[in-house]
Amino acid sequence: MTIAPQAVIERRRLLVGGVVQGVGFRPFVHALAGRERLAGFVRNDGDGVVIEAEGAPESLDRFMHALVDEAPALARVDAVGVSRLAPEHARGFAIAASDGRGGAALVPPDVATCDACLSELHDPHDRRHRYPFITCTHCGPRFTIVRRVPYDRRNTTMAAFPLCADCRREYEDPADRRFHAEAIACPACGPRLSIPLAEAVGQLRDGAVLAVKGIGGWHLACDAADEEAVTRLRARKDREDKPFAVMAAEPADLAEVDPAADALLRSPARPIVLLRRRAAAHVAPAVAPGTPWLGVMLPYTPLHHLLLADVERPLVMTSGNRSDEPIVVGDSEARERLARIADAFLGHDRPIHRRCEDSVLRAPRTGGFPIRRSRGFAPSGLALPIGAPRAVVAVGAELKSTFCVARGAEAYLSPHLGDLDSEPAYRAFRADLELYLAMLGVRAEIVAHDLHPDYLSTRWALERDAECIGVQHHHAHAAACLAEHGRRGPALAVVLDGTGFGTDGTLWGGEVLRCDLTGFERLAHLEPVPLPGGDAAIRHPWRTAAAYLERAGRPVPWERWRLVRQSLGVNAPLSSGAGRLLDAVAALLGLREAISYEGQAAIELEHVAGGAPAAPYSCRMSRGVIAGADLVRAAHDDLDAGRPRREIAAAVHEGLAAAFAAACAWAGGPRTVVLSGGCLQNVRLARSLRRRLDAEGFTVLTHGSVPPNDGGISYGQAAVAAAAIDARKE
Numbered sequence: 001m002t003i004a005p006q007a008v009i010e011r012r013r014l015l016v017g018g019v020v021q022g023v024g025f026r027p028f029v030h031a032l033a034g035r036e037r038l039a040g041f042v043r044n045d046g047d048g049v050v051i052e053a054e055g056a057p058e059s060l061d062r063f064m065h066a067l068v069d070e071a072p073a074l075a076r077v078d079a080v081g082v083s084r085l086a087p088e089h090a091r092g093f094a095i096a097a098s099d100g101r102g103g104a105a106l107v108p109p110d111v112a113t114c115d116a117c118l119s120e121l122h123d124p125h126d127r128r129h130r131y132p133f134i135t136c137t138h139c140g141p142r143f144t145i146v147r148r149v150p151y152d153r154r155n156t157t158m159a160a161f162p163l164c165a166d167c168r169r170e171y172e173d174p175a176d177r178r179f180h181a182e183a184i185a186c187p188a189c190g191p192r193l194s195i196p197l198a199e200a201v202g203q204l205r206d207g208a209v210l211a212v213k214g215i216g217g218w219h220l221a222c223d224a225a226d227e228e229a230v231t232r233l234r235a236r237k238d239r240e241d242k243p244f245a246v247m248a249a250e251p252a253d254l255a256e257v258d259p260a261a262d263a264l265l266r267s268p269a270r271p272i273v274l275l276r277r278r279a280a281a282h283v284a285p286a287v288a289p290g291t292p293w294l295g296v297m298l299p300y301t302p303l304h305h306l307l308l309a310d311v312e313r314p315l316v317m318t319s320g321n322r323s324d325e326p327i328v329v330g331d332s333e334a335r336e337r338l339a340r341i342a343d344a345f346l347g348h349d350r351p352i353h354r355r356c357e358d359s360v361l362r363a364p365r366t367g368g369f370p371i372r373r374s375r376g377f378a379p380s381g382l383a384l385p386i387g388a389p390r391a392v393v394a395v396g397a398e399l400k401s402t403f404c405v406a407r408g409a410e411a412y413l414s415p416h417l418g419d420l421d422s423e424p425a426y427r428a429f430r431a432d433l434e435l436y437l438a439m440l441g442v443r444a445e446i447v448a449h450d451l452h453p454d455y456l457s458t459r460w461a462l463e464r465d466a467e468c469i470g471v472q473h474h475h476a477h478a479a480a481c482l483a484e485h486g487r488r489g490p491a492l493a494v495v496l497d498g499t500g501f502g503t504d505g506t507l508w509g510g511e512v513l514r515c516d517l518t519g520f521e522r523l524a525h526l527e528p529v530p531l532p533g534g535d536a537a538i539r540h541p542w543r544t545a546a547a548y549l550e551r552a553g554r555p556v557p558w559e560r561w562r563l564v565r566q567s568l569g570v571n572a573p574l575s576s577g578a579g580r581l582l583d584a585v586a587a588l589l590g591l592r593e594a595i596s597y598e599g600q601a602a603i604e605l606e607h608v609a610g611g612a613p614a615a616p617y618s619c620r621m622s623r624g625v626i627a628g629a630d631l632v633r634a635a636h637d638d639l640d641a642g643r644p645r646r647e648i649a650a651a652v653h654e655g656l657a658a659a660f661a662a663a664c665a666w667a668g669g670p671r672t673v674v675l676s677g678g679c680l681q682n683v684r685l686a687r688s689l690r691r692r693l694d695a696e697g698f699t700v701l702t703h704g705s706v707p708p709n710d711g712g713i714s715y716g717q718a719a720v721a722a723a724a725i726d727a728r729k730e
Ligand SMILES: [Zn+2]
Pocket: 113, 114, 115, 116, 117, 118, 134, 135, 136, 137, 138, 139, 140
């Protein structure tokens, strides 16, 4: 390319911010510059992508528009800063080396294997035929292999694999689809499996439990149709009933897949989607006992594709850990911690730098919200209605723990970390948080936390030499829902949850708040009942049922209650949790007296209610106190009268929804209601509540991007803290 010296030319420096690294952005810029005959360079830096482009002003204008309009599918351009420079009369356009600074640049999430790579994977003439680590500019691991920004190969765990001549040629050729694909590899130069694939396939076909190294951690896999294998996996993993996810090449064989669910299953994040299981599905009963839902996902790495194609059957794919410990990431760690669970190990030598478990979403027709926002979503930014003038680190709650970093107008929610209730979990939490802060170049100077004094996340916050901002649990839930809709409030909030620490020292969880991002007022709530034995009551819902029956003036059917009651003394904290009320009804109906995972009793109650029509049980309210015991009394009396359980379960769901809709109408004020809290994962309850609030003329907002459960708490804390800091400026 030649530019005549007398022609009018300009040189512009563009700073492009957003998700622009690891998504094929530089090759895209290179191609655009060629089209517009511009000279200059593009490079990654700590804050995004820097372009210096030189040429005719109209070409530069077209180039700048195309940067936004034609950006690669996985990219997100948030801002383009422009400055004028003196022309250098340069020639050619180059992809220059990164400047090596760490900084704000966003690392993209991990992306499922693309169709172009898949067809090469299955092409016997391709040099990557059946290569389990095939990737390109548009797919493969990102977040989980990045050690530091900018996202360049030398800053990833792929730095340990020097490129062969063929790979280098592709990497450096602007016309190649692997031009600057940072995770590029091939059988000659890239990572390798630890055992022959055929051996792993044989193990699975024989009913063994196989540990498989994935993108953000290890999985435990077995034949999903083999009841014996699944039961063995449950026993060894010490996981009694909590459902397992299934990876299948043809999910429609197992569950009802409508077009919207299919699109979600096939999206680049490839989440686990909760679908209604087909009656005839060839899936062992032990995979998901007591629930009509089945968590299904498609293969998302080349290794998964090869495994499923060769095993020729759906596989249970569950996190590689024992019970509720953190997921295993390292190779030697896997061999040690999974030694008594797995019969064989299918590993490889590409290190995982960050753990990141699979995401779980409800199917679109049942709400489409995340239950776990993790792989494929983290660390992409979520907007904040009020930006954080200074960076905020929000550390979340305890169960389904996440943390979140707010900076400027965006919040970066961490992957799902699991329950933060043990020393190993706390260690993993701290390690992950350090890595995350380093990636973002943020220091924990302002820390938002839950009010519960015993949460390990609260302990971490209070031990910092930092300004701490305590955020009430249910205010954080409400703020998360407001914030994801770009709202500041004021609004009403219905938060139906298990238990969270209230400002009066009792455990809240069935609340109507009037709130905005900076504060809240508690307008209505379930009448508190004692939880006999505290945490023991959460594990043994029959105890809560006994407390509710006493409140309702009905006999307690359990003989052991008298003993338990005598031994309790003062250990019976008051709780207004909606989850506890549903637990109590489940126990009363004889569904479940003890649980083995959080929310189990309530989930089974929802299952029993199904779609059975029922008029709501009525529930009195006096000065904002909702008499939940009325629902228990009605359920008790109907049970005595021989009414079918499904009708009773349905009438309790409807009664709870009706009581909270009535409380909102009584509360007055804002005409917008946000719905949040773990109980709103209950499809029947959420639908009924929404229908009733709609009928009252409210605008109802529900979660779509962050979980309604405690996995969304840290984002809500971040939104509250950002607004609080911002408010000080005035
Ligand atoms: Zn690809």
